[in-house]
Amino acid sequence: MTTSSDKTVTAVAHTNIALIKYWGKQNPELIIPYTGSLSLTLDQFYTQTSVTFNANLDKDQITIDGQPVTGKSGQRVHNFLSIVRRESGIDLNAQVKSTNHVPTAAGLASSASAFAALAAAASKAAGMNLSLTDLSRLARRGSGSACRSIFGGFVEWQKGSDDTNSYAIPVETTHLNDICIVALTIEKHQKPISSREGMAFSVTTSPYYPTWVKVVEADLENIKAAIQDDDFTRFGTISELNAMRMHALTLSADPDFLYFNGDTLTAMNEVKRLRHSGIECYYTIDAGPNIKVICQQANVQTITDTFSNLFGPTKVTVAKPGPGVKYL
Numbered sequence: 001m002t003t004s005s006d007k008t009v010t011a012v013a014h015t016n017i018a019l020i021k022y023w024g025k026q027n028p029e030l031i032i033p034y035t036g037s038l039s040l041t042l043d044q045f046y047t048q049t050s051v052t053f054n055a056n057l058d059k060d061q062i063t064i065d066g067q068p069v070t071g072k073s074g075q076r077v078h079n080f081l082s083i084v085r086r087e088s089g090i091d092l093n094a095q096v097k098s099t100n101h102v103p104t105a106a107g108l109a110s111s112a113s114a115f116a117a118l119a120a121a122a123s124k125a126a127g128m129n130l131s132l133t134d135l136s137r138l139a140r141r142g143s144g145s146a147c148r149s150i151f152g153g154f155v156e157w158q159k160g161s162d163d164t165n166s167y168a169i170p171v172e173t174t175h176l177n178d179i180c181i182v183a184l185t186i187e188k189h190q191k192p193i194s195s196r197e198g199m200a201f202s203v204t205t206s207p208y209y210p211t212w213v214k215v216v217e218a219d220l221e222n223i224k225a226a227i228q229d230d231d232f233t234r235f236g237t238i239s240e241l242n243a244m245r246m247h248a249l250t251l252s253a254d255p256d257f258l259y260f261n262g263d264t265l266t267a268m269n270e271v272k273r274l275r276h277s278g279i280e281c282y283y284t285i286d287a288g289p290n291i292k293v294i295c296q297q298a299n300v301q302t303i304t305d306t307f308s309n310l311f312g313p314t315k316v317t318v319a320k321p322g323p324g325v326k327y328l
């Protein structure tokens with residue numbers, strides 16, 4: 001058993017946007033999802049995290065952007081560190097320093113980049129030398145979507161059925177490489193219903209949940225085929241449809257809930273208007289009011305100009321495919 005280590009390890013992980021959404025766990029303890037999902041890792045938004053296990057600490061010390069983290073978020077990081085301690089055999093407390101690199105006011109810091117960076121830094125600081133697959137499995141225990149941020153570009157999370165076989169793999173392709181995501185920050189405050197709560201509630205109360213599980217499998221196969229065929233139209237159409245199917249689960253929950261606000265609807269209509277006028281673009285929306293517009297390089301300028309006029313230029317950020325996790 002390793003009992004001492006004071007090596008500091010720093011890792012960087014980028015966030016990802018799901019085009020086929022993960023929305024529901026068949027095993028909440030191990031974070032095994034009901035369905036597979038598919039995402040694009042982004043170049044713009046990332047988390048840098050340093051971890052040191054140190055015999056002089058009497059408890060885990062966690063800071064994000066220089067501020068101590070306590071309460072529910074602190075507990076979540078502490079629980080994750082305990083998984084790393086259990087798996088590595090180390091029994092020391094850790095110092096964790098995390099910094100989110102998100103364009104000003106973008107409000108896009110995510111648990112995906114956070115737990116991917118933490119998994120990479122903590123496992124290595126604890127003396128583990130994990131393969132990328134095992135790192136993806138570990139990151140999944142912190143936040144489901146984090147398992148996809150271990151890899152760059154397009155990534156598929158294969159749902160699996162237990163801890164050993166639920167992990168992400170990169171989608172090998174050179175296609176759709178001029179894809180851009182125009183992120184619109186409609187609201188930067190924390191969402192009132194977290195993804196974790198929202199998906200659990202959808203699973204237990206939406207009568208449509210079993211249908212979601214069926215259609216996602218088809219959406220996933222179809223989007224992979226669209227990537228292999230380099231077919232942006234099909235790719236965007238399936239992405240938009242899948243996002244709306246996910247949000248239909250919140251509307252059909254009991255009681256119902258909704259992540260959109262009025263500006264979300266304005267932005268959705270604008271994307272459709274642009275599309276009908278020949279500027280090809282689609283939207284996807286996670287568990288909050290913000291929208292990501294999926295487009296190709298040729299249309300980025302028109303799309304950013306349109307949304308800068310609508311919401312102001314500080315609300316618009318352009319992202320491209322980003323890299324997988326790395327150590328500094």
Ligand code: DP6
Pocket residue numbers: 017018020021022023031037111112142143144145146195196285286287
């Ligand atoms: C809508 O990965 O944040 O962004 O596993 O409970 O931490 P936990 O949930 P999380 O959920 C992400 C939900 C989503 C869709 C997606 O990223 O696939």
